[in-house]
Amino acid sequence: MSLLSDPKAAVDDLSRPEAWVLGVSVAFALFLLGALLTGALGPTYFLFLVGLAGMYALLSFGLNAQWGFTGLINFSVAAFFGIGAYGSALMTADSSPIAGGFNPLVGLAVALVVAFVLALLIGIPTLRLRADYLAIASLGLAEVVRLIVLNERWLTNGSAGVRGIPSFFEGWPVFSTLPETMPGLRLVVIPGSPILLGTSFWRASLNVLLVLAFAGATFFVLRRAHRSPWGRVLRTIRSDEDLARALGKNTYSYKMQSFVLGSLIMALAGVFYTHLNLYVGPGDLDPITTFYAWVAVILGGSGSNRGALFGGIVIVTIREGTRFLNDVALPIDPAPLRLLLIGVVIVAVMRYRPQGILPPQRELIWPSAVDDRDPPDPPSSGVREQKGGGGDE
Amino acid sequence: MTVLGYLANGLVFSSIIVLGSIGLSLVYSIADFANFAHGDTMTVGAYSALVTFGAVGGLGGAVLGLPYGFFLALVAGIAVAAVVAVGTEKLVYEPLDVDSIGLLITSIGIAFIYRAVIQIRFGSDFTRFGIQPLRPIEALVPYGVRVTLHDVAIVGSAVVLVGGLHVLLQYTDLGRKMRAMADNPDLARVSGIRTKRVKLWTWVIGAGLAGAGGVFLGLFNQLSPRMGFNLLLVIFAAVILGGIGSVYGAMAGGFLIGMINQLTPFFSNVVEALPIWPGWLAALLESLISIEYANAIAFVIMVAVLLVRPNGIAGEGAT
Incomplete structure (x- = not known):
């Protein structure tokens, strides 16, 4: 089933939506490649977009670990994202009102610890609640976090936000100076419009490398966790919490574990965002971030990690595509257009494909269980015939 | 400002919250999901009124x-909000084949669509109705109460609307059907109530009241595409405080949350005056109970009520 060993069989093996997604993705990639080669899309900006897509994919992974695995309606994604971003920004930035100037790795550790504590603070009261109450309560608590970040100037610099954030690789042996030491490249694909790859390009490549590392590690951890006995308990809770309890599982504890795991991943996305954007403000905690992550997850297919990845890419396309559209064709303010598209996507998915585009199917089965190179021969005759019956057909 | 002044402000703000929370509670109990588009329904009402008022002008005389x-x-705002909500129910919610959580998520999409359309048409800036702001009523200023005739109009209209709803629920056929349906939809249907039709009327009433609340909110503060969404969680807090599904609970909850919201500066004065020991606790309370956290206080109350009394202060749902 590997794409490399037997591409034709692998393609034949895809379900229809999978084939569609693959086709559209390939077309989209070719389109981007064309834009890159003709110089319509700057390579540095493209890498920034890749980083952003990775970040949304991380956020969606985090939400997927909560909603997709366990069925927790968490509307406080933005709070964890923001706490991750602020945690690392306040630790590393020059203009930080409290500490500042630490190594970004310290920032990462602090952000994760703070997110862990916040996850417990939000989770302990709310995870006992009914599903729809959990949604409202978590949205409310996320707003409380946003208001605190906005108003406690001594801690967060208030509405001015935090600037002067170093890159994630600051202070690392080789990576910190890599962008400066790499030679500037000059590619001429189309005569007359050369593509220059300078320091900023290499810096952006490092960021992409970082998000690939974060997202890749998260993806494999989540995939492994989802198939494990632990993941099976979570799936049981999602489909029937009373059943899980009847089987002797402490569902509250499992829900808390899944909530904390997801929250840490969201905080990781925030940490990456800090070092990608190099500025963090209270606007980053706006509830819209929460709903971006939600759209990514329900569009991709709740419970499916590759669906979350796909959803993350769609979100960035909507976000940046509206901006591009505004520059090129339609003079509509991109902000409401984006909101409209997000709303339409939510309604359309719920109306026509509530399970999402790539719902988890084979993802949940151990590969060794399906990936049988030598499938057992089907019996040459039916059971009924062997018993000598079958007269009723 | 004196206590009386804060209470008067609280009364005005409460009227708006009550109008919003009744509709949210009705829809929650009869359509059976948390409607996140309710706040933006208020925005729809407010902007419809803005357009209508711009078109018809003052029409001569004035009251209050x-x-x-x-x-x-105002009537146009109520009507448009109701029509939009019924249209959404017919076009979007009714054909859906999802559970109440799916409806909740869909309603977020609907909220975004409402807000986006308004923002595309009117921009994201603040606007006002073209009505001269009034000076506070002179006779009340010595008592520290600074309310305008507009505020009196808001409270008066809200009382009329809420009173009308009470009559409707208690003394009309539709009201009895609605109460029956909120109590047990299956039983109501078996008894021959046309539940679909009752549901549509619920949307009309709930969204209409929300539209009125939006118009008054625009008069009280100003209009912006985010005005409803920003108020949504406060309204949820009111509904939950009153007990989901209970209309009278929603009124009480809306009243309390509106009061608490506007009384926050007064509470912070009280905290400053009280000799709280130890000092760090006093400092903490002083920094947390301030006007910036007026909404946050409502949200924390909401979570606390959910934990301690999920049925709200009114107890078991008695619509």
Whole structure:
């Protein structure tokens, strides 16, 4: 089933939506490649977009670990994202009102610890609640976090936000100076419009490398966790919490574990965002971030990690595509257009494909269980015939 | 400002919250999901009134400092909000084949669509109804109460609307059907109540009241595409405090949350005056109980109520 060993069989093996997604993705990639080669899309900006897509994919992974695995309606994604971003920004930035100037790795550790504590603070009261109450309560608590970040100037610099954030690789042996030491490249694909790859390009490549590392590690951890006995308990809770309890599982504890795991991943996305954007403000905690992550997850297919990845890419396309559209064709303010598209996507998915585009199917089965190179021969005759019956057909 | 002044402000703000929370609670109990588009329904009402008022103008005379045209605009706001909500129910919610959580998520999409359309048409800036702001009523200023005739109009209209709803629920056929349906939809249907039709009327009433609340909110503060969404969680807090599904609970909850919201500066004065020991606790309370956290206090109350008394202060749902 590997794409490399037997591409034709692998393609034949895809379900229809999978084939569609693959086709559209390939077309989209070719389109981007064309834009890159003709110089319509700057390579540095493209890498920034890749980083952003990775970040949304991380956020969606985090939400997927909560909603997709366990069925927790968490509307406080933005709070964890923001706490991750602020945690690392306040630790590393020059203009930080409290500490500042630490190594970004310290920032990462602090952000994760703070997110862990916040996850417990939000989770302990709310995870006992009914599903729809959990949604409202978590949205409310996320707003409380946003208001605190906005108003406690001594801690967060208030509405001015935090600037002067170093890159994630600051202070690392080789990576910190890599962008400066790499030679500037000059590619001429189309005569007359050369593509220059300078320091900023290499810096952006490092960021992409970082998000690939974060997202890749998260993806494999989540995939492994989802198939494990632990993941099976979570799936049981999602489909029937009373059943899980009847089987002797402490569902509250499992829900808390899944909530904390997801929250840490969201905080990781925030940490990456800090070092990608190099500025963090209270606007980053706006509830819209929460709903971006939600759209990514329900569009991709709740419970499916590759669906979350796909959803993350769609979100960035909507976000940046509206901006591009505004520059090129339609003079509509991109902000409401984006909101409209997000709303339409939510309604359309719920109306026509509530399970999402790539719902988890084979993802949940151990590969060794399906990936049988030598499938057992089907019996040459039916059971009924062997018993000598079958007269009723 | 004196306590009386804060209470008067609280009364005005409460009227708006009550109008919003009744509709949210009705829809929660009869359509059976948390409607996140309710706040944006208020925005729809407010902007419809803005357009109507701009079109018809003052129409001569004025009541309580508000031109006749404004009341026409209020009716238009209520009507448009109701029509939009019924259209959404028919086009979107009714054909859906999902559970109440799916409806909740869909309603977020609907909220975004409403807000986006308004923002595309009117921009994201603040606007006002073209009505001269009034000076506070002179006779009340010595008591520290600074309310305008407009505020009196808001409270008066809210009382009329809420009173009308009470009569409708208690003394009409539709009201009895609605109460029956909120109590047990299956039983109501078996008894021959046309539940679909009752549901549509619920949307009309709930969204209409929300539209009125939006118009008054625009008069009280100003209009912006985010005005409803920003108020949504406060309204949820009111509904949960009153007990989901209970209309009278929603009224009580809306009243309390509105009061608490506007009394926050008074509470912070009280905290400053009280000799709280130890000092760090006093400092903490002083920094947390301040006008910036007025909404946050409502949200924390909401979570606390959910934990301690999920049925709200009114107890078991008695619509």
